[in-house]
Amino acid sequence: MSTVRFTPDDIARIRFSSATYPAVEAFFAAELLHRLPYRPRPGSWTHYVRRRLATVPNVQAALERTVSLGGELVPLLYGNGDWEQARVVTQWPKRLHGPMEVLSEVLRSGIHRYWPSVRRLHSRAYRAARRVSAERGVAALLESTGEGVRWSSGSLFVDDGEEREVFCEGQGLVLTPSVFLTDRPRLFTWRKGDGRPPRCLLVFPVCPHGQAVNALTVDSAEVPEALCRLLGRTRAAVLASLTQGCSTLGLSRKLHISATTVSEHTSVLRSSGLIxxxxxxxxxxxxxxxxGTTLLNATAQPQEMWCAKCEPQAGQLLGRPA
Known part of the structure; x- marks a missing residue:
C-alpha cells in the first residue's frame, strides 16, 4: 500500500495532466497485451495489434521484460510528446533500449491509428472526474479514480502492491487517465536528480472493467458508439465502411478481419435492408x-457512458439515481 502524505500546498496543487502522452499509453498497452489471452476476438483492437506484433522476435518475452520496467519507464515517457526524439535520448541506460523498441512497435501498431479514439475516451474521463471534483470535492475525486484508492485525514492510500510512504513536498499530484490500464490506479514518483522536488503521478483507468479498449475505433467519427451498442462493434464498423461502397476483400483488409467474417456480417446487413x-x-x-445511411446519421452523437457497470456508479457519485 502506497501512502501519499499531503500538505495544504499539495492539496491545492492536485491537478489533471495538461496533455496526454502516446508513449505512456503504449506502455500500458504493452502491459495489457502481455496479460490478455493470445487469441483475442477477431476485429478487436487486441486482434489487430497481436497480428502486427507477431513479427517481433520472442514477443511475449519482450513484452514481459518491458512491463517489468514500468517504474523506470513511465517517468521517462511522461512529458515526452515527441516520441521519436524521446526514444533516442543518449543518456538512457542501455538496458532500456530493447524495451523502448518494443514500445515503439506497440506505438506504431496500436496507438497511432487509434489516437483520435483514445483522446475521445480521455476527454470523457476528464469530464466525469471534473464533475465529481466540482460537486463532491477533492477527496471524492481521488477515490473515484478506481478501486483501492482511499482518502483519510489528509493522506491518500493507493493499493498498488507497493509498500512506501510518499511526500509530494508541495508539488501536489498529477492525475492522468489511461485507456489501456484496466485494473487499479497506479502511482509513480520520481526525481529528476537535480535537487528539485519529486513528481507524483497517479494514472487511473478510463474504465476499470476493461471496456475502454473494446470502445476503440480507427476513426471514432465513422462508427458511432450508439450504433456499436446496437449492432455490435464489428458489424457497425462494416456498415460505416460502406457509405462509399467497398468489396468483400477491401473490407477484410480495411477492418483486419477475414473475408468469411465480412460475408457473415454483410449477409445480415443486407437481409435487414441496410446495404x-x-x-x-x-x-x-x-x-x-x-x-443504412439514416441509421448511421441518427446515432452520430456518442454516448457519455459506454460501460454498463460504470454507468450506475457514475450516477451514484454525482448524486443521481442509479
Missing part, C-alpha cells in the same frame, strides 16, 4: 442503403 450487394465479374460491391 445492397452487386456482383461484377468475380467480386461483389457492398453499399449502404438510404435506411
Amino acid at each position: 445492397t450487394t452487386t456482383r461484377a465479374s468475380n467480386s461483389v460491391r457492398h453499399l449502404t442503403t438510404a435506411l
Whole structure:
C-alpha cells in the first residue's frame, strides 16, 4: 500500500495532466497485451495489434521484460510528446533500449491509428472526474479514480502492491487517465536528480472493467458508439465502411478481419435492408442503403457512458439515481 502524505500546498496543487502522452499509453498497452489471452476476438483492437506484433522476435518475452520496467519507464515517457526524439535520448541506460523498441512497435501498431479514439475516451474521463471534483470535492475525486484508492485525514492510500510512504513536498499530484490500464490506479514518483522536488503521478483507468479498449475505433467519427451498442462493434464498423461502397476483400483488409467474417456480417446487413450487394465479374460491391445511411446519421452523437457497470456508479457519485 502506497501512502501519499499531503500538505495544504499539495492539496491545492492536485491537478489533471495538461496533455496526454502516446508513449505512456503504449506502455500500458504493452502491459495489457502481455496479460490478455493470445487469441483475442477477431476485429478487436487486441486482434489487430497481436497480428502486427507477431513479427517481433520472442514477443511475449519482450513484452514481459518491458512491463517489468514500468517504474523506470513511465517517468521517462511522461512529458515526452515527441516520441521519436524521446526514444533516442543518449543518456538512457542501455538496458532500456530493447524495451523502448518494443514500445515503439506497440506505438506504431496500436496507438497511432487509434489516437483520435483514445483522446475521445480521455476527454470523457476528464469530464466525469471534473464533475465529481466540482460537486463532491477533492477527496471524492481521488477515490473515484478506481478501486483501492482511499482518502483519510489528509493522506491518500493507493493499493498498488507497493509498500512506501510518499511526500509530494508541495508539488501536489498529477492525475492522468489511461485507456489501456484496466485494473487499479497506479502511482509513480520520481526525481529528476537535480535537487528539485519529486513528481507524483497517479494514472487511473478510463474504465476499470476493461471496456475502454473494446470502445476503440480507427476513426471514432465513422462508427458511432450508439450504433456499436446496437449492432455490435464489428458489424457497425462494416456498415460505416460502406457509405462509399467497398468489396468483400477491401473490407477484410480495411477492418483486419477475414473475408468469411465480412460475408457473415454483410449477409445480415443486407437481409435487414441496410446495404445492397452487386456482383461484377468475380467480386461483389457492398453499399449502404438510404435506411443504412439514416441509421448511421441518427446515432452520430456518442454516448457519455459506454460501460454498463460504470454507468450506475457514475450516477451514484454525482448524486443521481442509479
